[in-house]
Amino acid sequence: MSKVFIVSIALISTFVFFSFKVNKIHTDVYTVDAAQSSLEWFAESATGKHNGVLKFDGGDIKNNHGHINGSFEFDMNSIENKDMKPGKKKTKFETLLKSEDFFSAEIFPKSKFVIVELTPIKDAVKGGNTHNVRGLLTIKDKTNEISFDAIFNMKGKEATCSGSVVVDRTKFDIKYGSKTFFPNIGDKMISDDFTLKFNVVAVNNQGH
Secondary structure (H helix, E strand, O other), X not given: OOHHHHHHHHHHHHHHHHHXXXXXXXXXXXXXXXXXXXXXXXXXEOOEEEEEEEEEEXXXXXXXXXXXXXXXXXXXXXXXXXXXXXXXXXXXXXXXXXXXXXXXXXXXXXEEEEEEEEEEOOOOOOOOOOEEEEEEEEEOOEEEEEEEEEEEEEEOOEEEEEEEEEEEHHHHOOOOOOOOOOOOOHHHOEEEEEEEEEEEEEEOOXXX
């Protein structure tokens, strides 16, 4: 084996090692602050509207030389209704949402969203949405791609993302009360679409 070949291999190995090391060092990780972040849900039926909240259960936003990705988990057992007064009716409704008719929280306690691509919006209006977010949403072990516009900002030790997205629940095998599957359901109909309004606050505690 020639000395030239050995030296070439050594140089390539060194380059790969330092390239990996540099990339790793410059990947900033912003961890979701569950206390400051919020996730609200809004749903409609033939007879009225409901809204409530859901808690974050971890997640992060990563910045690798301007390439943004990340993932977030949600605690499905934390789902709560906010438009009803405390009592049996509210408890019954929340139990229904956690049941197999809806989110099967006992079987699938976590839902997840993974950022695939974050694209700046050209000529974004001041004070309006700044980026288009494309990602993968997993509910009840079913994964579908979704996209939506949001206000994204990364400054200093903090990254924030806020906006809303409409989700078709039937794509995640949630068919209860759906007119798509039960056309003669009448006034028991529940809209296939529900809206998630989010405000994510993530903090970089890496110290560099």
